[in-house]
Amino acid sequence: MRPATRFSTNARTVHASRILPRAARRVVNPREGTDEGSRGLRRPATALLHRAGSVFLGLLTFAAATSTVPAQPTVRTHNTPRTFEPPVSRADWESRTRQIREQILVSAGLWPMPDRPPLRVHRFDRTDHEGFTVEKVLLETWPGFYLGGNLYQPRDRGNGPFPAVLNPHGHWPLGRATPSPDGGFPARCIHFARRGMVAFAYDMVGYGDTFFAPDGPARFDAATFDQRHRAFPETDTARLWSVNLLGLQLWNSLRALDFLCSLPEVDTNRIGVTGASGGATQTFLLAAVDHRPAVVAPVCMVSHSMQGGCVCENAPGLRIRFSNLDFAAAAAPRPQILVAATGDWTRTTLEIEGPAIETVYRLLGVPDHLRYVRFDAGHNYNRASREAVYAWFERWLLGEPDRPASPEPPCPTLPEQQLWIGDDPRRPQPTLTAEDYIRTRIEIRRRQWESLLPKRRDDFNSFRLVARPLWFHTLQLAPPDRPPTLRFSPLQGSTTTRTARFEIHDPDLPEPIEGFYHLPAPEQTRPQRAHWMVLLLTDPANGAGSASQTRLMADLLHEGHTVVTISRFPAVPAPEASPHFYTYNRTALQVHVRTVVALLRSVANLAPSGAPPKGRLLWGSGRAGLWALLAAPEADAVVADLEHMDLQDIERLAQPDLFCPGFLAMNGPLTPVLLAAPRPLFLARAEPALPAPTLRQLYAELGRRRALQISDGPPEPRRVLPWLRSL
Incomplete structure (x- = not known):
């Protein structure tokens, strides 16, 4: 298990460039063909964020209103001026x-x-x-x-x-x-x-x-x-x-x-x-x-x-x-x-x-x-x-x-x-005809997927060589050229939890990501039990403070898990705002998945003093469940409830909240799910979007049958929490 980054007792803002040098952010893993920098903040940075005794003190300071990150245009067009970052090394340029x-x-x-x-x-x-x-x-x-x-x-x-x-x-x-x-x-x-x-x-x-x-x-x-x-x-x-x-x-x-x-x-x-x-x-x-x-x-x-x-x-x-x-x-x-x-x-x-x-x-x-x-x-x-x-x-x-x-x-x-x-x-x-051309291209892509999908353990390497770049570029998940900045408020305690507010300023997003970092109270921690860093995703349309989410968070904290929640996603402009909008701007789905990945690369790597978490787990339902599955290759485990969402319905996929160019060419959520295999996955109400027999066969082939759980009902804590303890 990779060591977690510790919070510093020094009150300061974390700048990603202090954790990962620019040259290192673009080192390519030749086996996957994508930026190793996509996992940049998952590396330990004990030189900057270190453990101080055994006391978890105030988190990093929540900075004043003035941001050190320049404001980005909300909408880009084909006439928006662009910059070129000179490469720092031959390896940087080759990447x-x-x-x-x-x-x-x-x-x-x-x-x-x-x-x-x-x-x-x-x-x-x-x-x-x-x-x-x-x-x-x-x-x-x-x-x-x-x-x-x-x-x-x-x-x-x-x-x-x-x-x-x-x-x-x-x-x-x-x-x-x-x-x-x-x-x-x-x-x-x-x-x-x-x-x-x-x-x-x-x-x-x-x-x-x-x-x-x-x-x-x-x-x-x-x-x-x-x-x-x-x-x-x-x-x-x-x-x-x-x-x-x-x-x-x-x-x-x-x-x-x-x-x-x-x-x-x-x-x-x-x-x-x-x-x-x-x-x-x-x-x-x-x-x-x-x-x-x-x-x-x-x-x-x-x-x-x-x-x-x-x-x-x-x-x-x-x-x-x-x-x-x-x-x-x-x-x-x-x-x-x-x-x-x-x-x-x-x-x-x-x-x-x-x-x-x-x-x-x-x-x-x-x-x-x-x-x-x-x-x-x-x-x-x-x-x-x-x-x-x-x-x-x-x-x-x-x-x-x-x-x-x-x-x-x-x-x-x-x-x-x-x-x-x-x-x-x-x-x-x-x-x-033009329509026939589109139809034949779709038919060929389907046949390509039939031949690419892994059926045996030995198929996974060749699958990843093709699938990972497709997932990475379809969802626009490359880290920003300029490193993001993390800011935390002081830790606030109560009898049941300790909470800090955070912001992530990503230069590629028009607004900061805001959220909360929740820790169980000291008397609730269970040192003998491994705990997870749970990113609890909630669809903003369903309300962040629902009774079901509150109960789930309480159950997770009672089990000793750390919980991270998002209180504000960056705003997304309407596609009609500019010509060729999709060439220059992310869609709402891409922004939401990028937000989740930004958390996985940053806040989810910060841990209090004591035993590091067992891993970073994404948990979401509905659209948030889809975000979790699409971000799965960056996580260590996923609990996702798709609520029987039909992800082949063109009319539904064309709606602004779900639209992502290339989504079906990427084979929907199945590609990121297979890229994440055989990491732990709890799937609820996933059909017809994901084929349960195919996933069971592949996890069995990889020798991780217990790591996959598939449920026809919602992911109730009484089922999921014992499963987590068993991993």
Whole structure:
């Protein structure tokens, strides 16, 4: 049993940074793939909080009204300024990049990754030009759904292998066929091909030749491209299963990269990715989750302020902890050029974004692998921007001398009919509707869970490798970058109990967590009996001072257990308060679970003098029972009454008090329950949410049959307390 932290006789406020150094908060457990810092305050800190004799004196002082923690905005949007914390060590950065990759894939609904079968590729109408060729391509990236693109290749340069450049586009009117000076999409790909590189340009969803059935008839009306692009269904079902447009576009980028790597004329060790605006978002997200891009160039998108305004750039949970600065920095140590403009949200790149990301490259010993430039222009990928990218790619992909720009010679204007596939009768027509895509993604996720759920003892390690990051990032449980502060009032005694009020100031929450720490009176303690630190959770909607809770607390204190209660949860704004709310803000369910975890990581580790508690036990009913189960991997034991809550009912799960994007993709409370197994678990009225036979079988397989108790009635103290004594 881990030793508990003792209360200090010194009257003072506890700052978590005094207990756990910043560098240690991000050490990753490679077996679980998540922050070991999530258990940060569970480590003993006897150097700060120590035992003084055998007397439990006044707790830490309850500080004055002024807080040392800066106030946080209640609601964040895609325009809320963000900061970047430079890593303190290589291990710190390796941990953060792992977390960044996990968060992107979890938010995109691609953790675990669906199977990627061999691509079905359709190539049409190759045309020859001076120094390059171009042809039309369709990739079946999902059964019945096709990604359109154009493949540009060097001409009269032999068979290769050549470097290759992936070219996602942004919200330009004609997408991959945009000929404007500020976009110059074909001009860019022609230049790459003429310089000896293969270039693949591909559509965003809804643009050009990439659409769901039955969206085909108006596909070449530029006015409909963006409308069709933004029409992807954002339903409650899709959010609960983590199916979103960002995830589909990231999937398409991965499959486009697979296509390039499948070409015999491509050198798979020399692949670049570049795009502007929404194409830059696709660029840095792809580079963050896949190691194959060797050099990247996001243009006019990496900003500490505006993070992207389209639904294709915003998935739930994506930017609660991270921002575009983190995503771009995750490409390090691979060569990267950031291109900015004075006339958009990247105008401060030379002063803010570039130097911030440079701290990572310097830490990794490769400052020359990063370049950041700014041009006097509006939001663009104009000729000056392109020429800066050409020079960077030619240096790293072709081995040419470094220079600030590579001039773009005049190139032909390609007619649209040479780029679009259009109504070509040879093309396969899409058969997949957007609704069908959501349905098939859900079916695949269900099959993934069927194969992932452990059935034997040996299955648990592989299950945890996938399930723990999914649980951790779905519920947004990473510890704050700045450590929380704990404050206690003096201990107040009575004949039956001793109580202290506490506050936890979490920098990631808009308001402090408030609660009470209850100790049995000295004459009620039973030294010979092991006691628990019980976090007694009560749904605020049911009232914190109910008669049943009062009786339960009295029973627990009489048994010698310490009890912690929450008197105020942080407030949660309404989802309608901002666009893309779920990308930047926690839901009520996430805040409540995070509050419980914050208690487990802090107050529950403080113990009075004498024998340490046997462990930290969560006890809750109704919604509070669900919070307890969702926080179970951080606790040592759980007593939860779900009151027969139906956690597959979409209409109920969509209500603000229970809504959590990705909840069903995470497999609801079953995943955290299995992550906590075989720790003691008392489940009451848990069906249909949790399958009792499955849990009994798994606990038996793990040799902890007695640690699991399942009841069809409420968790009455007369049943639970003897069970606790038997553990």
